[in-house]
Amino acid sequence: MDLKRYYPVVVLILVVILIQILTSLFGITFYLTQLTMSAYYSLLTIGLCMLMGYAGQISLGQAGFFAIGGYTTAFLTTVNLIDKAEAPVLSLFKSLGIMVLREDLYGNKILHLSPWVAFLFAVIITIFIAFLIGVPVLKLKGHYLAMATLGFGIIVYRVVLGTRAFGEADGITRVPGFNLLPGIRVSGDFANRVENYYIAWVLVIIGAILLINLVNSRAGRALRYLHGSEEAASTMGVNVSRYKLNVFVLSAIYASVAGVFLTHFNAGIGPSEASVMKSVRYVAIVAAGGMANLWGTLIMAVTLNFLSLRGVFGTYDDAVFAVILIVIMLFAPRGLIRKGVISEIEFAFKKLKPGGIIKVKRES
């Protein structure tokens, strides 16, 4: 097997470690908080990169899947079942570790589902919804598909915003930490900062390795192929609708897992995570990253999310991503981090100049 494809993973691991060491050395570990959050957003974005960049199926509904993951775990790990604690089913669940009993800051006893169970639940619900949405929607192409997934994103946004159980505009707060393994806990506690930075990046690295494997496999080739010509792919034996559905569900799982982890890390989730502008942002990042370019997408995702979380874009936060999207569509519609992009940008500039289009037409 060609091991070269894993070199970037090694580089990524070294960079992750180096950044952690440097921030500790200079006493600026607070940066790790935003880098942790950026990591989770990156996880979602590389999933979208697989769907959009490689398989050519756009989705403006990824924030919806992120929110489905985040809200499911937030709801299940905060809804208090202490009143019903005596019910035989619940005590059985408790002894099996499916339920956990904890005390909040004010000493109130809270009985709720264990985060692990909530996590599995979130993923299962996500898969279910992604199938349900994907079957009809993936029959559409291009901007029709964009519209339909956008519609899905809007529905999720309105649902979380309008549902009492989901805290309406306030979202769900006081979400407990997630004990992944004994001693390893996803939470935003100050003391867990370094640990959480590594948890997030290990997750991203695992996610990236799975995608690299997929891209370079028979299944990945079929995905890339249907991007080029659905008709040719299908006549060569690729079940196009099933492949599209599979990659759609896969990207939804990436979004949902990111939502679950970030919600535990932030101890809550609000409706803004489900907003359409978030979905637009993810699409913009994949485009900027070079579309069918996992590493480009990852670099863009970390950089832009980090800057955004640091507040560098100020009140223009959403606008910056919209501008990025417009500029890329105008000057480099096949993405930014990519071979041959410079000449393409030059060409686009020529086209934009007055009289430029006529000149280009004559040349061709």
Place this chain on the structure above:
Amino acid sequence: MNRPYIRTPVLLEVKNLNKSFGGVHAVNNVSFTLNSGIIKAIIGPNGAGKTTLFNIISGILKANSGRVSFKGEDITGLNPHEIAERGIVRTFQNIKLAGHMSVLDNVMIGRHSKTRAGFFAAALSLPWTIKEEARTKEVCMEIMEMFSLTDLANEEVSNLPFGKQRAVEFARALAADPELLLLDEPASGLNIYETEELAEVIERIKNKGITILLVEHDMSLVMDISDEILVLNFGKEVASGLPEKVQKNPEVINIYLGEG
């Protein structure tokens, strides 16, 4: 029997096939059988319905009525990938390749229905998937050798000249190990030398035991290599049989002279 020389079993049977687009009756009650191991050509002027017929057989279009059976199995209305899985593979009149992918990738997709690695196994890079992939590559490199594509293996297909792209389509089709190969105007866009090479390639494919259904405009190529000919005009059968016989059919002569 008017074709006593053919003793091989029937591979493909097309019966009373019809397809209309609005007012255009593109395929009008077409029936024919194809015995295994031979080359059958479908000829006729532009718009005669040849490509439409191929689109129906390969599952891209659904017929309005009629039946297609392959090795005795009714395959009418199956999806293209299901038809490919049964061993029917085609090339396109207007080359359909993934231009952004390498020559090797474009040939390797041909083996899709002969291999197994799915999403899960591939993402986990299970050892058997790695072996399978290596084997696929090996088989495809051999086929590419036959078309002198080896040196271009990692070249992006869209950078290739037209003739080479045709070769990639052929290699892709052969990678699928088809029982029946449908070739839609394989000589269109090729120069005289390339067409001669093509005739050789087609003979070689036939010698591997692959049955060929060939749509072609180039009469000399057709007369050279085909065992049987079916002539269509405005979606209807005009004549069929041995090349020598069809060649002398006055209606056929009329169509071809009339076309100029």
